[in-house]
Amino acid sequence: MTNHDKLALPVGTTLDRFIMRKQEDFPYATGELSQLLRDIALAAKIVNREINRSGLIDIAGAYGNRNVQGEDQQKLDVIANIRFIRALRNGGEVCTIISEEDDEMIQTGNTQGKYVVAIDPLDGSSNIDVNVSIGTIFSIYRRVSPTGNEGTTQDCLQTGTHQVAAGYVIYGSSTMMVYTTGNGVNGFTYEPSLGEFFLSHPNIQTPKTGAVYSINEGVSESFTEGMKGFVAYCKEQHYSARYIGSLVADFHRNLLKGGIYMYPTSQKAPNGKLRLMYECNPLAFIVEQAGGKSSNGRRRTLELEPRDLHERCPLFIGSPELVEKVEEFLASEFAHDAVLKG
Ligand SMILES: O=P(O)(O)OC[C@H]1O[C@](O)(COP(=O)(O)O)[C@@H](O)[C@@H]1O
Ligand SMILES: [Mg+2]
Numbered sequence: 001m002t003n004h005d006k007l008a009l010p011v012g013t014t015l016d017r018f019i020m021r022k023q024e025d026f027p028y029a030t031g032e033l034s035q036l037l038r039d040i041a042l043a044a045k046i047v048n049r050e051i052n053r054s055g056l057i058d059i060a061g062a063y064g065n066r067n068v069q070g071e072d073q074q075k076l077d078v079i080a081n082i083r084f085i086r087a088l089r090n091g092g093e094v095c096t097i098i099s100e101e102d103d104e105m106i107q108t109g110n111t112q113g114k115y116v117v118a119i120d121p122l123d124g125s126s127n128i129d130v131n132v133s134i135g136t137i138f139s140i141y142r143r144v145s146p147t148g149n150e151g152t153t154q155d156c157l158q159t160g161t162h163q164v165a166a167g168y169v170i171y172g173s174s175t176m177m178v179y180t181t182g183n184g185v186n187g188f189t190y191e192p193s194l195g196e197f198f199l200s201h202p203n204i205q206t207p208k209t210g211a212v213y214s215i216n217e218g219v220s221e222s223f224t225e226g227m228k229g230f231v232a233y234c235k236e237q238h239y240s241a242r243y244i245g246s247l248v249a250d251f252h253r254n255l256l257k258g259g260i261y262m263y264p265t266s267q268k269a270p271n272g273k274l275r276l277m278y279e280c281n282p283l284a285f286i287v288e289q290a291g292g293k294s295s296n297g298r299r300r301t302l303e304l305e306p307r308d309l310h311e312r313c314p315l316f317i318g319s320p321e322l323v324e325k326v327e328e329f330l331a332s333e334f335a336h337d338a339v340l341k342g
């Protein structure tokens, strides 16, 4: 690099330009998905601004309502929900939204919209007021019903293999947007002074294995024997336990460095805690595109047939060799269950 170049280092590829370039790869593309990704990025910038100053203005703490999950909504859960729904509605590409914060499907009024979005507007709600990384997770499907009408349950309850795009935003020491459209995974870092996301992590590949395991051991007493066996195995291997308590943040670290995030079944959560449509499926699409694996301990997450908008399922996600290992530990359990069920 010449001194001349060093004087004005290139700032890099903006998210907008990257989306446009990728669109050119698809001659039949109409630009609607590109516009939808830009709408999500815009809402993320606004939510990022709210989060960065949440300690200064009165948006800390509980909102005073409970969502369909029975969780106390935080004010930032509600603010993020409003911002993303508004951006998706105004963008015009989305007919129907599934949100963690709304019991029913949200009809945007865009009956010509070809896309359905499932979204966790604010992930890691328990970490909002303590300045720990939090996130947003989104999943995009093409509707199956004809345009001209509102989106249907059938449009919403598609298996993860039908996703056309998925991603997350992490609001951490820096703010990043990471997404896939089925052609690899790319990460963009937000430059607030320019108001732009720039390509910072091209073609992310997750390590085949790792020495980090992420699980809430606070409820380990009620783990199944197979699960207890795998956690003991991780300790025998001297793996490091890392658990932030924000799925996006734990997932992001393991995606880049190698490792496994697990939210198994337990007495407290007989079906696990995480939601298939807007937490498990989008991250499973990303991790597979980055060479990783995701399952419910037995079946590939992306092949699970959703029956409910807010359905929960166990999640084992990350480096492929670690996911295969935990599946080995759980396999004996499932075999035993099968015998019991006869
Ligand atoms: O406190 P627990 O039971 O370990 O659960 C933590 C998990 O729950 C979540 O907070 C659930 O997501 P929401 O914050 O979007 O409800 C995950 O981000 C996190 O990994
Ligand atoms: Mg969440």
Ligand SMILES: [Mg+2]
Binding pocket: 077, 100, 120, 121, 122, 123, 124, 125
């Ligand atoms: Mg949430």
